[in-house]
Amino acid sequence: MEKLIEQFSFGLFFWQLLLFVGLLLLLRKYAWKPILGAVEKREEGIKDALEAAEAAKKEMQNVTADSEKLLKEAKAERDVLLKEAREIKESIIAEAKEQAQIEGDKVIKQAQATIEAEKKAAVADIKAQVANLSVEIAEKVIKEELSNKDKQLKLVDDMLGDIKLN
């Protein structure tokens, strides 16, 4: 201890104190404040960036969820629309079929009526023609039969024979 006090150099103490305090003040102004300031600013920036990234991630997740929801809704709507369309189609087809059936029946009936009328007319016509033909044939046969005397007599005999039988 005595040696320490003996060794103590006031001059060195003075210079150390003076130079150190001077260095401290200089460094504070020209080095520590700018360095710490810059580092803090950077750390702040990094923190902000990380937070922003986190927020963006969350936003992204929200957006994905939203779009999925939208997609689901759209699908459901499409299904409903398709179902409706199918029902409409089926009802239209059924209606058309019914209409066609009715229309067809009507046409068929008309056709049948027409055919019936035509047939009747044809039958009447044929009857008339057959009567005429029969008369003409009978006329010609009679004319042929009664062209000579023998034949006329024979006819009278035959006829008389028939009557006898009866």
Place this chain on the structure above:
Amino acid sequence: MRYSFISKKLVAVTLLITGFVSAQGHEGEEVETGAHDLKTQIKEYIDHHLLDSHDFTLYSYTTDQGEHKYIGFPLPVILWDNGLKVFSSAQLEHGEGVAEAGGNYYALYHNKIYKTDAEGTINFGGHHGEETHSEDAFGENLVVDDSHPTNEKPLDFSITKNVVFIMLVGLLMFLMFRGVANNYKKNSLPKGVGRVLEPLVLFVRDEIAIPNIGEHKYKKYMSYLLTVFFFVWIINLLGLTPLGVNVTNNIAVTFALALITYLITTFSGNKNYWKHIFWMPGVPAPMKIILAPIELLGTFIKPFSLMIRLYANITAGHVVLMSIIGLMFIFKNWIGSPLSFVLAFALSLLELLVAALQAYIFTMLSALYFGMAVEEDHH
């Protein structure tokens, strides 16, 4: 020759085993005395190294004519002795001459400047009022260990070797950190030396300042903590270079640093801090009265321990390292010298760690004391 070599080796090995490597008995009495002189010389050299110096000497040797030669340059000597006296340390001739300034004469004795007469006489007083005797200032005669010079000591404000290195480290730190700071103006990421320094700055902030002082109050202490951390570390590292610098093993330097820590602690102490010193809460009243002087003394002991710790660690490192290096010259054999070289190398590595560790501890404890001073009442 060969035989002598082998025998030396054998003897050395035997002696190493028995633990008396340096005693090479077979070489005779003369060597024994020589080794003893060498030991004294090394001891003196170490003592000399631990002291501050008024010259910047890189290397010195003695010529065959017994003349001391010094390689280096002189530094200005500034004295306050009824007026400012300034002269070059070259006039002191490394303690071998007498400098004359303003009608007064000054001479160096054990690296301290004393006021002398024109012949440079240093008077010695005995320890307990023993008879006063004079010695030649040039140190030719042996000096009784207990005696101190009774000559008047002028106030010495000289730019000594240590002051030069304090200035150099200050300049280096200023240039280095201002460069780093300027770099941030251009881009937000560190470049060059900043890549190494920024993590250290952040280390001081995140591992020393914030845990000890607290998130909200650490900012105003950062400048001091950073400055003291880098100053002590760099100057400790310089002490390990062959330049022969030893700033932090001067009690004056560590005292100045500890004083600043003490002043900052005392002036930033809040109500809670002083209350814990003078009227410790939570203990009975008689205990409060007993604790007050102890706590008050504690405020001085804390920075005092800072001062002694730094001083003692660095001084011990220098003494042990130089002693082991000195052993090489004492051994002068195949086993001892390489062994002490390896030991010195290992110790140098350890000292590298100590250099950083002491800077860390000084800064950490300073931060701890600041933290105590600004701590808020939790009760």
